[in-house]
Amino acid sequence: MGIKFRLAALAAGVLIPLGLAAPAFAATPASHTVNVTVGQEITIAGLQDVLFNNVPGTVAHGCPVLTDPNCGTAGAGGSFDGTPTESYTITSNDSGGYTLAETAGSGQFTSASNSSTIADSAWSISAANGGSPFVFSPSNSATTVFTTNRVSVATGDPYTELWTLAIPANLPAASYNNTLTYLATGN
Numbered sequence: 001m002g003i004k005f006r007l008a009a010l011a012a013g014v015l016i017p018l019g020l021a022a023p024a025f026a027a028t029p030a031s032h033t034v035n036v037t038v039g040q041e042i043t044i045a046g047l048q049d050v051l052f053n054n055v056p057g058t059v060a061h062g063c064p065v066l067t068d069p070n071c072g073t074a075g076a077g078g079s080f081d082g083t084p085t086e087s088y089t090i091t092s093n094d095s096g097g098y099t100l101a102e103t104a105g106s107g108q109f110t111s112a113s114n115s116s117t118i119a120d121s122a123w124s125i126s127a128a129n130g131g132s133p134f135v136f137s138p139s140n141s142a143t144t145v146f147t148t149n150r151v152s153v154a155t156g157d158p159y160t161e162l163w164t165l166a167i168p169a170n171l172p173a174a175s176y177n178n179t180l181t182y183l184a185t186g187n
Contacts, residue, residue: 001088042098042184045156046088052165061085062163085163089156094186097148100159104138105179109165113174120178122166129159138180149187 048067052060062085092098100127108117120140126133127145136143148157 004005038093040092040186042090042092042094042186043156044088044090044100044182044184047086047182050085050163052163052167053076056167056171057073057169058167060165060167062165063094068146084160087158087160088182089158090184091154091156092148092152095151096187097150098152098184098186099147100145100182100184101142102136102138102145103142103181103183104140105181107140109173109176109178111174111176116172116173116174116176118168118171118176122168123178124164124166125161127159128161129157133162142183147187 015071037116049065050062051065052062055154064085067087090098090100090127104123106120108119110117111122117123121137123137125138126135128134129146134145136145146159
């Protein structure tokens with residue numbers, strides 16, 4: 001039995017010095033450098049399809065298909081009722097700001113049923129962001145509409161546009177189409 005006691009005492013003696021030395025090893029701090037890369041993000045939200053009335057010889061106001069309940073009815077878009085044609089937001093985390101450009105898909109509105117066209121010069125857009133509006137006729141070359149030098153507000157910078165189209169008096173009855181591309185890029 002004495003031998004067993006001595007082994008136990010010896011084992012206890014070995015454990016105690018290791019237990020006392022352990023805090024000295026744990027007191028050495030370990031550090032790591034952590035890098036986070038945040039990508040640039042720019043979004044445009046709220047754009048929708050637009051209709052103009054179909055009365056030749058008039059200046060038609062565009063109406064937003066999704067938010068104007070009268071859009072698409074007889075005479076819709078014929079007179080301005082105060083509803084913006086487009087209302088959208090741009091959200092960006094670019095500290096240098098962003099630039100919004102708009103480009104028409106074609107130099108004119110075309111029809112699948114005839115060869116008549118409506119020139120883009122008859123199309124006018126008045127774009128606003130709380131200040132004086134910027135008025136332009138879209139073309140198939142990009143038009144810079146707005147430039148900012150800051151991050152957008154958290155809910156997005158609000159923009160509105162009022163569209164008009166001078167419809168030629170001798171234009172044959174048909175559906176005429178064009179596209180408008182909005183592109184926001186970081187500065």
